[in-house]
Structures are given as structure tokens and as C-alpha cells.
Amino acid sequence: MNLGLPEHLARESFSRALANAGHCAALVCLVIGIVVVAESAFAGGAEGELAAVMLLAAQALLLVLVARFPTVTLTVVYLVAGSAVVFALTVLVMQPENGVDSTNNPLLALPRIALLLVGGAGAGSAIALTWATLGFGLGEAATFLGAAIGGGSWVPNVAAAGAFGLLVMVRAYDGLSRRRDTRKETGLHRASQQTRELALRHDYELRATARLHDTALSHLVAIAAAGSGPIDERLRVGIRQDLGLIVGRDWAIDHGDAAIDDGAFGSAGAAGGAGRPGRSGGNGPIAAAATRTVLPEALEAARNAGLGVRITGDPAALEVLGPVRASVLDAAVAQCLVNVARHAGVGEAEVAIGPGHGDVTVVVVDSGLGFDVDAVPDDRIGLRTSIRARIEQEGGSVQVWSSPGVGTTVVLTVPEGGA
Known part of the structure; x- marks a missing residue:
């Protein structure tokens, strides 16, 4: 798919479109997380809920900055800060008094999904998969540490893993299809170049045939018209010049x-x-x-x-x-x-x-x-x-x-x- 654009522009445009879609999905996840936290009853009371809301809001703000300015520096800052948010939120949620058995719960899945949907700097499926893998790995590590400190048990989060798998499939399909399109475009370019070369070769062959025919025929006619006796010096000079033209490099002009x-x-x-x-x-x-x-x-x-x-x-x-x-x-x-x-x-x-x-x-x-x-x-x-x-x-x-x-x-x- 090239969206009607040249290949070098379509690649970047389509990649940025997928990244923007991921940013929107990540922002939706964070907003839902804020709403869920606001409606939940932490054992820590209002202070715990307020801290969780502020953590998720900070991650959402960094996500907006990355979407607006997709640089490597901001992407790294978002991944580090997002991992800290996941770690702190895991510690808060996994307190024994909250009654949460494992890390496989929707509240902890939302910031981790937002973390792997970072998109990041650069264009192309390979770069996007690299950032997503970093986000998924950092989120899992932060959840594991938070569960260990909070006293809960770490279990892989099904929702986060499913979101990561879906992202990998979409980006892999995009990368493979774009590679096939690139090969097709290369084949078309090669065929077009060969067509131009054949046309150019035909043009030069035509020029060579016409020039040789004209030169040889005109001189033979001139010699026949001159009759017996010595050839006129002007005709001799003309024959010599045309001979030099035929064997020279500018014969086709x-x-x-x-x-x-x-x-x-x-x-x-x-x-x-x-x-x-x-x-x-x-x-x-x-x-x-x-x-x-x-x-x-x-x-x-x-x-x-x-x-x-x-x-x-x-x-x-x-x-x-x-x-x-x-x-x-x-x-x-x-x-x-x-x-x-x-x-x-x-x-x-x-x-x-x-x-x-x-x-x-x-x-x-x-x-x-x-x-x-x-x-x-x-x-x-x-x-x-x-x-x-x-x-x-x-x-x-x-x-x-x-x-x-x-x-x-x-x-x-x-x-x-x-x-």
C-alpha cells in the first residue's frame, strides 16, 4: 500500500499513521486507567488514589509530548518514566490489604499497553517494533519488581501480551508487504530502464544505418557522375571528411x-x-x-x-x-x-x-x-x-x-x- 504517494514518501507517511493510531489508543488506555482509579477503593484511601491518578496523568502528558515531538530523547524519557509509573502503580495495587492476587489485572494492563504503544522516533516497521519491544520488556520488568516489593505474585498480563502480539503482527505484515512492493517497484524501474535503453539503441542503430547509407551512396553517385579521369579535389576532401566522421566517435550526429x-x-x-x-x-x-x-x-x-x-x-x-x-x-x-x-x-x-x-x-x-x-x-x-x-x-x-x-x-x- 502506498496511498498514491511515491514509495519513499508512502513508507514514512504510513508508518507515522500507524504510530499516531497507537498514540491515540495509548492515550485512551491511560484515560480509562485514570477513571478506574478514581472509582476504585484503595486501602490507602484518597492519598493512594490521588497518587495513582497523578502517575497516570504524568505518563499521559509525556505521551502527548512524544506524539507531538517524536524524537529519540523524548521516546527514551517516556519509556523510563512510564516504567517508573508502572512500577509505582504496581506497588500501590499489590498491597496485601487491597486484595489483589496477581499482576494479571486490568488496572496494571492499561499503563503497560500505553508503554508499548510508544511509536517513537523514526519511520518503518522495524524501528516501531524495536520501541514496542523495549516498552513491553520494561513494563514487564517494572511490574515484576513492583510485585516483589508490594508483596504480590507476578503473573504475565494477558491483555498487555495480547496487545504486544497484535502490534507485532500488524507491523510485521506492513514491513513484509512493503518489501514486496519495493521489489515490484524495482522490477518496474528495471523494465522501464531496459525499455529506454532499447529505444536509445534503436535510435543509434537507425542513425548509423542512415548515415552509412547516405555517405556511401552519395559518394558512389558523385564518383559515377564525375566520369573518367581524376576525381575533383573537393569531392576527394568530402569523401575523406565523411570517412573520418563514420569511424569517429560522433558518427551518429x-x-x-x-x-x-x-x-x-x-x-x-x-x-x-x-x-x-x-x-x-x-x-x-x-x-x-x-x-x-x-x-x-x-x-x-x-x-x-x-x-x-x-x-x-x-x-x-x-x-x-x-x-x-x-x-x-x-x-x-x-x-x-x-x-x-x-x-x-x-x-x-x-x-x-x-x-x-x-x-x-x-x-x-x-x-x-x-x-x-x-x-x-x-x-x-x-x-x-x-x-x-x-x-x-x-x-x-x-x-x-x-x-x-x-x-x-x-x-x-x-x-x-x-x-
């Missing part, structure tokens, strides 16, 4: 947000291939200086593959994305353009950018050969991992429309913001 230097673009426009003139978008020509921060990885991949790209729409819509999310979208668009260069059989593609209702949408369109989306084999990870899985990890979606002979349209949508 998307680096598409790095700025591309002036030579990354055609001399006239956004993403023309080598010697290819820049294109004009639907909103007019986009100057190179304005597009160097617009999907840089995608434009670089298109340039290396010899693919012309026409950017239309509102490139400023990308500014509402966080760096990581923008980099993920950039990498996915780059894979779309590499796929166009490899499979579409055309030399150019259009990239349309636009905002809308809390999302940013990028559409990649080509008028090439097209393909049957349902016929793509499961082992082809380009669309599934490098594009779709990346976007879905950021809470976005990917839609693909294509038919043989009519081209392909890929719509990538991600929410605004993000890391």
Missing part, C-alpha cells in the same frame, strides 16, 4: 547544418551542377548568397551527383526549425535528391518549401521514370531508413506518390521547433 563555402554552388545560382546554370524559382531567382543556408547538405549532394535543383516556395520557413530538426530534414531531402539522380533518369528536380499550421513542408518533385511504391523491396533502406524513419523520429510524416513514367513526388513534413 547529423552534420548537415554545417555551412557550405562559396565554391559549393554554381556561379549563378542555387544548386546547379558543375557548369550548370542556376535555376529560377516560382518566386524569382534565388541568389547564391541567400541559399547557402537553405538545405546545404541536400544542395551539396545534388551538386556532387550532377543534378540541377530548382528551389521554390518560401525558404525562410526553415528558420522556425531547431538546428537538429533542420539537419534531419536536410539529410532526408538530400537522400531524395540522390535517389532522383540515381533512378529518375532526369537532370533536374524541384524542391518546394513552405510553412503551414505549425508544420514545415518540403516537397521534392521530379518528372522522371517513376516507380511502383508498393513494389519496393524491404531490403531497400533508402526510402525506409534514410528518409521516412528520420522524419518520423522528429514527429513528422513522409508521403510518396509515384507511378512508372510520370515521375515522383515526395512530401516531407515536420513540426515547427524541435531541438
Whole structure:
């Protein structure tokens, strides 16, 4: 039972609730004892009754202090003073003229029950049982000494022993059930931790697969597009950098947000291939200086593959994305353009950018050969991992429309913001 609270709070709260219940029961016992003494006829007369009432009242006052301030010092004081009260009351009751045969009587049971219900300082069933055992043992010892001095016979008090046994059962059950709850909570925590580890491992495996696929494929396409002869120095440097990235420790980080230097673009426009003139978008020509921060990885991949790209729409819509999310979208668009260069059989593609209702949408369109989306084999990870899985990890979606002979349209949508 945790009362709807966290385990570390429920343990202390429930323990204090049991202790408060014990204090109330102990106080009731002392009040009943005072009433019984007031109505009894001691041989000592009014002086004996008054002394017994004062002893029980003193024990009740100490019990209230322990309930209000449950410290170790007050608990020890209560146990010592309570034992003295039990001893003195036993001496008074066991006088031969009172006609009491043994210590097994209700009047002597009441202060002893109040003694073992001390509760005490600290939380938990083990601590409560320790204080209760001390109270029961001190009460029995005080009764034994009082009976010896008062001239009576000592007999274990059934009521006090029964109260102690009941307390032991309640506290033991609480301790055992709480231990089982703790083991269950530990098991749930371990299962939750394993789930998080599996999700994290899946995320890194996905990143690794997508990064390796993108890097190897883009470079192979670039090398094939370069034709015979020596490889361009810029391409050679890019391959070397990406190789260092794959074997390095930061292989799982998307680096598409790095700025591309002036030579990354055609001399006239956004993403023309080598010697290819820049294109004009639907909103007019986009100057190179304005597009160097617009999907840089995608434009670089298109340039290396010899693919012309026409950017239309509102490139400023990308500014509402966080760096990581923008980099993920950039990498996915780059894979779309590499796929166009490899499979579409055309030399150019259009990239349309636009905002809308809390999302940013990028559409990649080509008028090439097209393909049957349902016929793509499961082992082809380009669309599934490098594009779709990346976007879905950021809470976005990917839609693909294509038919043989009519081209392909890929719509990538991600929410605004993000890391």
C-alpha cells in the first residue's frame, strides 16, 4: 500500500499513521486507567488514589509530548518514566490489604499497553517494533519488581501480551508487504530502464544505418557522375571528411547544418551542377548568397551527383526549425535528391518549401521514370531508413506518390521547433 504517494514518501507517511493510531489508543488506555482509579477503593484511601491518578496523568502528558515531538530523547524519557509509573502503580495495587492476587489485572494492563504503544522516533516497521519491544520488556520488568516489593505474585498480563502480539503482527505484515512492493517497484524501474535503453539503441542503430547509407551512396553517385579521369579535389576532401566522421566517435550526429563555402554552388545560382546554370524559382531567382543556408547538405549532394535543383516556395520557413530538426530534414531531402539522380533518369528536380499550421513542408518533385511504391523491396533502406524513419523520429510524416513514367513526388513534413 502506498496511498498514491511515491514509495519513499508512502513508507514514512504510513508508518507515522500507524504510530499516531497507537498514540491515540495509548492515550485512551491511560484515560480509562485514570477513571478506574478514581472509582476504585484503595486501602490507602484518597492519598493512594490521588497518587495513582497523578502517575497516570504524568505518563499521559509525556505521551502527548512524544506524539507531538517524536524524537529519540523524548521516546527514551517516556519509556523510563512510564516504567517508573508502572512500577509505582504496581506497588500501590499489590498491597496485601487491597486484595489483589496477581499482576494479571486490568488496572496494571492499561499503563503497560500505553508503554508499548510508544511509536517513537523514526519511520518503518522495524524501528516501531524495536520501541514496542523495549516498552513491553520494561513494563514487564517494572511490574515484576513492583510485585516483589508490594508483596504480590507476578503473573504475565494477558491483555498487555495480547496487545504486544497484535502490534507485532500488524507491523510485521506492513514491513513484509512493503518489501514486496519495493521489489515490484524495482522490477518496474528495471523494465522501464531496459525499455529506454532499447529505444536509445534503436535510435543509434537507425542513425548509423542512415548515415552509412547516405555517405556511401552519395559518394558512389558523385564518383559515377564525375566520369573518367581524376576525381575533383573537393569531392576527394568530402569523401575523406565523411570517412573520418563514420569511424569517429560522433558518427551518429547529423552534420548537415554545417555551412557550405562559396565554391559549393554554381556561379549563378542555387544548386546547379558543375557548369550548370542556376535555376529560377516560382518566386524569382534565388541568389547564391541567400541559399547557402537553405538545405546545404541536400544542395551539396545534388551538386556532387550532377543534378540541377530548382528551389521554390518560401525558404525562410526553415528558420522556425531547431538546428537538429533542420539537419534531419536536410539529410532526408538530400537522400531524395540522390535517389532522383540515381533512378529518375532526369537532370533536374524541384524542391518546394513552405510553412503551414505549425508544420514545415518540403516537397521534392521530379518528372522522371517513376516507380511502383508498393513494389519496393524491404531490403531497400533508402526510402525506409534514410528518409521516412528520420522524419518520423522528429514527429513528422513522409508521403510518396509515384507511378512508372510520370515521375515522383515526395512530401516531407515536420513540426515547427524541435531541438
